[in-house]
Amino acid sequence: MHFEVEQKHRVDDPGELVTQLTERGVIVGPPIVQADRYFAHPARDYAQTDEALRIRTVGEASFVTYKGPKLDTTTKTRRELELPLAETDADGSQFAELLAALGFKPVATVRKTRREFRIAHDGRDIHGALDTVDGVGTFVELELSADDASLEAARRVIATSADQLELGPSERRSYLEMLLAK
């Protein structure tokens, strides 16, 4: 089975973290603005079922993403479907209109500026993202793909890397949950 091991930490001083990463030879990518519009299902309470449906718009392209419930409590493994929308629907507005016609209701929009990076660690390539989320704050996400055999090792690699970057306690809530909890 395929897992995504993911940890998220609040960052108090993003400039300091970027400096620290750069000094370690990590290239921190340019800021990319992402807008994620989340929708409520007409018959299921996605907050209860732990599902999510969103339209993500990045520059001149939009994607629709469905996330299934987390499959266990320790890792954030879940089914994920992502489809690009047609080029004629670059801002996702036509798809949003379709969702409305099908009875889906807009919940909230998570807007963030993301800078991506990679950290080589014990031969593994950790995917990192430094996210400044409107109304929520700045966070760093560390992520590694794993299978059954490598799951425990992946967890250790992520934890060690978070320690080395002197990150504080991890945050389990999604950006949408944090935004709605305000």
Add this chain to the structure above:
Amino acid sequence: MHFEVEQKHRVDDPGELVTQLTERGVIVGPPIVQADRYFAHPARDYAQTDEALRIRTVGEASFVTYKGPKLDTTTKTRRELELPLAETDADGSQFAELLAALGFKPVATVRKTRREFRIAHDGRDIHGALDTVDGVGTFVELELSADDASLEAARRVIATSADQLELGPSERRSYLEMLLAK
């Protein structure tokens, strides 16, 4: 307000109709295969609400179409949303998988071979389609766009044209309804 005036008639001898149209100078287009996959809503009975959601695949392209309830009983006017799917989803299979994840269930697939034509009539351009529908039969559809002022005239033009082609009684049911009624 914008209307689509539409009439559909069963055709017993398609070859005879094509000959008749050709003799009147009408160019009947090449056969195009269309497959329409219809889906049931997770919480609404579309047969009751008179809505429809389908993925249409024509050659190397797919579209998703939502049809709202008919707005009155005499004409078949309804809200219609149609979006092309991304080129990476030419057969619509990714979108079908997304619909399944959202709780939509496949109902039936209407497969037909369509030949399109236009009939000039009293300065109007009637859109015609000769459809051979798998498991349902062969039908001809005649359609004209109209607004409030031209609605009655459009109905007359369609009716006169159907008379001239010696078409039998009109069929009000959709191909999906006829397929499901079998």
